[in-house]
Amino acid sequence: MDATDPFETARRLLGAHLIGRAVTVRLTEVEAYAGERDPGSHAFRGRTARNEVMFGPAGHLYCYFSYGMHTCCNYVCGPDGEAAAVLLRAGEVIDGIGLARERRHTTVDRSLARGPACLTQALGIELSDKGVDLHATGSAVRVEWQAALPSDVIRTGPRVGVSGAGGDGDTYPWRFWVDGDPTVSAYRPAKPRRRPRT
Numbered sequence: 001m002d003a004t005d006p007f008e009t010a011r012r013l014l015g016a017h018l019i020g021r022a023v024t025v026r027l028t029e030v031e032a033y034a035g036e037r038d039p040g041s042h043a044f045r046g047r048t049a050r051n052e053v054m055f056g057p058a059g060h061l062y063c064y065f066s067y068g069m070h071t072c073c074n075y076v077c078g079p080d081g082e083a084a085a086v087l088l089r090a091g092e093v094i095d096g097i098g099l100a101r102e103r104r105h106t107t108v109d110r111s112l113a114r115g116p117a118c119l120t121q122a123l124g125i126e127l128s129d130k131g132v133d134l135h136a137t138g139s140a141v142r143v144e145w146q147a148a149l150p151s152d153v154i155r156t157g158p159r160v161g162v163s164g165a166g167g168d169g170d171t172y173p174w175r176f177w178v179d180g181d182p183t184v185s186a187y188r189p190a191k192p193r194r195r196p197r198t
Helices: 006-013 097-104 116-123
Strands: 017-020 023-033 061-066 070-076 085-095 141-144 154-157 175-178
Touching (some): 006 023, 006 085, 017 085, 017 116, 023 097, 023 116, 061 116, 070 116, 085 097, 085 116, 097 116
Antiparallel strands (some): 017 023, 023 085, 023 175, 061 070, 070 085
């Protein structure tokens, strides 16, 4: 597949298999981020040491820490030199469920990979996996495309926890999920940041 458009890539990733260290997840929820034209993107203000993987090549893994403790991961897409990525938010564990339960310390199967931090934990993805080629044979983390899902089972809406202009669901309805799937995470709007008292 030609992963040069974050929105088409987001739709195609739904139903794809994400494989990480003996666990396989069928992706059910993702979010598109359009780089320097997207105020919700890590690349909105340009290239940095943190986000350089987002600028290509496509098909690689962009990982980052969230709240200083959770690893989240993205599928990099877009033409070389233009930042774009799809956050992998949630999925259903379809292989290696016992190992996923151990990693997540839960037996509630629908919650094993429900939410971006839970997904990476279930798969054993770490910050050190940043830059991995998701289509290379032998990669610790890889994606296997499946048949495209019909458009009538895909829903779109505002991205979870994105603040400011990028959180406007009318302008940026860039969260994509499989309708009715129990592994899709609950929508939560961003909480306004409080200014410290002086």
